[in-house]
Amino acid sequence: MNDTVRPIYAQGTFIVCSDGNVTQEIIFDYLDKELYYWNLLSREEEFEKELDRLSLNMQSFLDEEVVRINGKRVFPKVVDVDIGFRGSEDRPYITFYIMFRGDLRRGVNVYEDTYEPEVSEYDYTVTWVFTGGLTVLRAYLGVNYDILADGKLLIFSVPKGFTTPGYEKIEFKL
Numbered sequence: 001m002n003d004t005v006r007p008i009y010a011q012g013t014f015i016v017c018s019d020g021n022v023t024q025e026i027i028f029d030y031l032d033k034e035l036y037y038w039n040l041l042s043r044e045e046e047f048e049k050e051l052d053r054l055s056l057n058m059q060s061f062l063d064e065e066v067v068r069i070n071g072k073r074v075f076p077k078v079v080d081v082d083i084g085f086r087g088s089e090d091r092p093y094i095t096f097y098i099m100f101r102g103d104l105r106r107g108v109n110v111y112e113d114t115y116e117p118e119v120s121e122y123d124y125t126v127t128w129v130f131t132g133g134l135t136v137l138r139a140y141l142g143v144n145y146d147i148l149a150d151g152k153l154l155i156f157s158v159p160k161g162f163t164t165p166g167y168e169k170i171e172f173k174l
Helices: 036-040 044-064
Strands: 005-016 021-032 066-069 072-074 077-085 092-101 108-114 123-130 135-140 145-148 153-158 167-173
Touching (some): 021 036, 036 044, 036 077, 123 135, 135 153
Parallel strands (some): 005 123
Antiparallel strands (some): 005 021, 066 108, 108 167, 135 167, 145 153
16 A cells, blocks of 8 residues: 555444454555556456455554453454455445454453554444354443444444553453
8 A cells, every 4th residue: 555545434344243253354444546546447457466465464453452351362364355446436435354262251352452542544334243142241441432233233433633541451241
């Protein structure tokens, strides 16, 4: 990615299953005035190298975080990355697919993520989906959140310019 590609929004959907599997889909929207990504599409080898670079870059960010489920560290891994466009050549988006697994138990479970605090460069929204017999109880995210659908959904938004707390915690029940 070059300096003319600017992030403008992100959206994450995290699906938690009762077997402990967590799947994340994170989509970053960009404004790309010089059509860097559009032009990359016609150069297949360079495009594949860019996908690899993006995957490694995201993995390095994930590796800096300490993610725990019930006190035991888990290791999110990038399993795929894709690039698409939203209606015009100057509006690329990059989708990361990330997976990990934790050991859940009957009763209350705790997800924790410790990371380096940062100032958000763009607005973003995150939706956690708790499937099967899981329900979210409460969370500490540094921002307000909503619990919807009888505890099956946890949704929050982070505005551009917000300093993230460096720690997130979600308590949920099996």
